Amino acid sequence: MRLGTRKLIDRGMTALGIGSIVLLAAALLVFLAPIVVRGLGAFVFRGTIEYRQLTLEKFGRGDVDAVEAEQAEAVEARRPVYEMLSAYKKELADGHESLDEAKKQFRADRKEMRRHEGLADQQRADAQAELDRREAELDRRGEQLAKHEASLVELEELIRELLGPEPGQSVPVLWRDQYGQTRWDRAQVKLDQILNVETWVDQDDPDQPRVRVLVPRADAFEGTTLAPLFPYIENNAEAMLLPRLTFYWRFLTDTSFDAHFFGGIWPEILGTIYLTLGAMLFAVPMGVVAAIYLVEYAREGFLVRVLRTFINTLAGVPSIVFGLFGLAFFISTMHVSPSKSVLAGSMTLAMLILPMVIRASEEAIRAVPATYKEAALSLGASKWWAVLTVILPAALPGVLTGIVISMGRAAGETAPIIFTAAVSVGKPLWPWEALSQPTPALPWNIYNLATEHEAVDEIRHVQYGMVLTLVLLVLLLNAAAIVMRARISKKLRA
Amino acid sequence: MTENTLHIPARKTTLPDRKPAPAAPSRVHVRAEEFSVFYGQNEAVRKVSFEIPAGQVTAIIGPSGCGKSTFLRAINRMNDLIPGCRAAGKLLLDENDVFGPRIDVTALRRRVGMVFQKPNPFPKSVFDNVAYGPRIHGVRGRTRLMDVVQRSLRKAALWDEVKDRLPQNALGLSGGQQQRLCIARAIAVDPEILLMDEPTSALDPQATSRIEDLIGELRGNYTVIAVTHNMQQAARISDFTAFFYEGDLIDFGPTTQLFTNPREKRTEDYITGRFG
Numbered sequence: 001m002r003l004g005t006r007k008l009i010d011r012g013m014t015a016l017g018i019g020s021i022v023l024l025a026a027a028l029l030v031f032l033a034p035i036v037v038r039g040l041g042a043f044v045f046r047g048t049i050e051y052r053q054l055t056l057e058k059f060g061r062g063d064v065d066a067v068e069a070e071q072a073e074a075v076e077a078r079r080p081v082y083e084m085l086s087a088y089k090k091e092l093a094d095g096h097e098s099l100d101e102a103k104k105q106f107r108a109d110r111k112e113m114r115r116h117e118g119l120a121d122q123q124r125a126d127a128q129a130e131l132d133r134r135e136a137e138l139d140r141r142g143e144q145l146a147k148h149e150a151s152l153v154e155l156e157e158l159i160r161e162l163l164g165p166e167p168g169q170s171v172p173v174l175w176r177d178q179y180g181q182t183r184w185d186r187a188q189v190k191l192d193q194i195l196n197v198e199t200w201v202d203q204d205d206p207d208q209p210r211v212r213v214l215v216p217r218a219d220a221f222e223g224t225t226l227a228p229l230f231p232y233i234e235n236n237a238e239a240m241l242l243p244r245l246t247f248y249w250r251f252l253t254d255t256s257f258d259a260h261f262f263g264g265i266w267p268e269i270l271g272t273i274y275l276t277l278g279a280m281l282f283a284v285p286m287g288v289v290a291a292i293y294l295v296e297y298a299r300e301g302f303l304v305r306v307l308r309t310f311i312n313t314l315a316g317v318p319s320i321v322f323g324l325f326g327l328a329f330f331i332s333t334m335h336v337s338p339s340k341s342v343l344a345g346s347m348t349l350a351m352l353i354l355p356m357v358i359r360a361s362e363e364a365i366r367a368v369p370a371t372y373k374e375a376a377l378s379l380g381a382s383k384w385w386a387v388l389t390v391i392l393p394a395a396l397p398g399v400l401t402g403i404v405i406s407m408g409r410a411a412g413e414t415a416p417i418i419f420t421a422a423v424s425v426g427k428p429l430w431p432w433e434a435l436s437q438p439t440p441a442l443p444w445n446i447y448n449l450a451t452e453h454e455a456v457d458e459i460r461h462v463q464y465g466m467v468l469t470l471v472l473l474v475l476l477l478n479a480a481a482i483v484m485r486a487r488i489s490k491k492l493r494a
Numbered sequence: 495m496t497e498n499t500l501h502i503p504a505r506k507t508t509l510p511d512r513k514p515a516p517a518a519p520s521r522v523h524v525r526a527e528e529f530s531v532f533y534g535q536n537e538a539v540r541k542v543s544f545e546i547p548a549g550q551v552t553a554i555i556g557p558s559g560c561g562k563s564t565f566l567r568a569i570n571r572m573n574d575l576i577p578g579c580r581a582a583g584k585l586l587l588d589e590n591d592v593f594g595p596r597i598d599v600t601a602l603r604r605r606v607g608m609v610f611q612k613p614n615p616f617p618k619s620v621f622d623n624v625a626y627g628p629r630i631h632g633v634r635g636r637t638r639l640m641d642v643v644q645r646s647l648r649k650a651a652l653w654d655e656v657k658d659r660l661p662q663n664a665l666g667l668s669g670g671q672q673q674r675l676c677i678a679r680a681i682a683v684d685p686e687i688l689l690m691d692e693p694t695s696a697l698d699p700q701a702t703s704r705i706e707d708l709i710g711e712l713r714g715n716y717t718v719i720a721v722t723h724n725m726q727q728a729a730r731i732s733d734f735t736a737f738f739y740e741g742d743l744i745d746f747g748p749t750t751q752l753f754t755n756p757r758e759k760r761t762e763d764y765i766t767g768r769f770g
């Protein structure tokens with residue numbers, strides 16, 4: 001090959017290598033950036049006075065005087081809203097009254113007319129037409145009133161969601177009903193719903209999807225005393241909610257309340273830690289011992305070939321199958337716990353990562369120079385002593401790397417714990433409770449919040465906070481593996 | 495330079511700067527009787543019979559693949575590690591059959607230390623390397639271990655170089671130092687026999703000569719059996735030499751005699767560099 005060609009190929013390869021690294025980094029960035037940005041939203045956001053009030057009342061955190069001062073300010077700003085609402089209610093009540101009056105009049109007139117029997121046909125017909133017209137008019141007014149009342153109910157509900165229950169009303173049961181929007185971003189969504197009614201209309205072509213149309217809610221209240229409410233809310237939202245930049249680092253260490261509407265994700269984090277460590281507790285000793293057996297003791301033969309096939313097959317089994325297996329075997333057959341528990345989940349996860357641990361350990365043990373073993377044996381060491389004192393320590397970086405990577409795997413798995421360990425809401429457990437009780441866990445709760453939660457949209461930030469936490473947890477584990485590996489390798493290589 | 499001077503020291507090797515052998519104890523230490531080693535069907539060592547005297551340095555020479563290592567590794571049963579490897583005939587250590595049914599391999603290896611071709615210290619501290627054997631054999635306590643370590647390192651002529659770096663990783667030492675550390679490690683369990691399989695083939699000339707000097711110093715206290723590729727080295731360090739060829743023992747005798755006046759034609763051909 002000519003030198004020029006070779007150089008060209010060399011350069012091409014280098015460019016290809018650098019290109020693929022850049023691509024990988026870009027992909028990682030594209031993938032990670034939204035997670036980080038949206039996940040941070042759980043920790044850093046613009047919290048409203050409702051948030052500060054909740055934090056003070058439920059968690060006992062915050063400056064009482066400052067919150068009370070802010071609250072007074074907010075109440076002042078909200079007063080016109082409630083005044084306008086009650087004025088409008090009064091208007092509706094008046095409307096009802098006058099309608100009732102008119103109806104009474106109408107009935108009286110109708111009776112009257114029926115009594116006049118001597119009227120000419122022509123007159124009779126005219127009077128009847130007049131009555132019909134009046135009846136229709138009354139019906140229309142009644143419908144109008146009912147419509148306004150329905151709109152008012154909807155509006156009041158939305159306002160309650162935005163600002164919390166009106167002062168002086170009875171306190172609802174759920175925390176989420178006791179307070180208005182605690183986050184400014186969610187408050188703006190609610191504000192939008194107040195100002196605009198969203199409807200979906202068919203297009204002319206029935207094959208086309210329907211289009212979203214926003215109609216100002218104010219249109220429905222055209223010409224009533226409530227009409228000025230909408231511009232008022234729009235212009236005074238900030239004054240009513242007082243958004244401030246808020247840091248909520250305790251998101252990591254608070255337990256959750258009211259189905260993740262409030263509080264943090266500590267039960268999930270703790271559950272993930274329990275499950276992961278538990279899985280390690282079972283998988284590491286078993287995996288390392290199995291690897292030692294396969295490398296150092298097993299004679300290549302039928303049995304070992306079968307064993308290897310088992311291990312490789314195990315590595316390829318879909319994780320949901322492990323979940324079902326865990327339920328069927330550990331819980332239903334072995335009865336390690338009455339129902340779902342951290343213990344059963346750990347065992348199931350251990351099954352899942354066992355092949356990884358075995359393979360990584362096997363590789364690491366095989367990579368230890370045979371001369372180490374020879375040296376140990378030549379000094380009179382027994383085989384197991386040589387394994388324990390020379391081979392395993394030399395294989396440690398590889399073994400540890402395998403262990404930590406499988407820890408990351410165990411931490412992030414959802415399917416195996418669905419049937420064996422995970423629940424959507426729970427308190428943080430003590431280690432001894434983990435033996436018999438189920439736990440929330442990050443991967444499962446991310447899934448749960450994304451799909452099954454009653455108010456998926458309301459608490460997206462919690463879901464993303466969990467995702468970010470899980471990603472960071474796994475990254476942290478991998479970083480720890482790299483550092484650990486480097487340090488031990490350095491020690492081994494002088 | 496003629497080929498002759500390249501391959502052999504001189505026809506009449508008197509081995510100039512070598513210390514005279516200590517009063518030769520005539521005890522036989524290792525005796526092979528019709529001893530063979532097989533790898534599966536391949537007979538790598540074929541019915542060799544000779545006696546290795548105690549307290550002397552015996553060199554085993556021969557071309558590559560002639561069974562030197564195989565024979566050496568039979569003496570401390572390192573061949574046990576190789577599947578399909580078995581021995582036949584007799585190999586006696588102080589009249590006890592090395593392959594006998596009642597032999598304790600661990601105890602045997604304690605009596606028969608080994609130094610390998612490539613220096614293979616453990617990836618542990620210098621101290622832990624030397625203390626590894628003694629710890630197996632029940633020596634406990636820092637001071638007692640320190641004692642053994644120091645004594646062994648002195649015997650291996652390494653103490654002065656490493657006394658300040660005992661806690662450091664042994665892999666940081668130079669190749670020659672590592673090999674002497676391996677010798678110290680072997681010595682530390684107080685063996686009677688030291689097997690050395692081409693102990694200098696991975697070292698530079700200076701380190702080689704230090705190891706050779708060291709072997710000279712070990713003479714008398716240990717029975718040294720050293721495989722070497724290098725005939726000058728065999729001539730320099732050994733009292734007796736065994737010449738293996740294709741699994742057969744061709745010649746065995748005092749080194750001076752073997753090199754100056756070989757009985758066998760093939761020995762002469764080999765040491766004069768006609769093949770090998």
Ligand SMILES: Nc1ncnc2c1ncn2[C@@H]1O[C@H](COP(=O)(O)OP(=O)(O)O)[C@@H](O)[C@H]1O
Binds near residue numbers: 558559560563564576
């Ligand atoms: N592990 C082994 N398995 C099978 N045959 C081997 C093995 N080691 C060595 N042999 C064979 O035994 C013969 C002697 O080898 P060896 O003792 O290593 O020679 P030397 O050390 O003299 O160079 C050679 O033919 C070699 O191919």
Ligand SMILES: [Mg+2]
Binds near residue numbers: 562
């Ligand atoms: Mg060899």
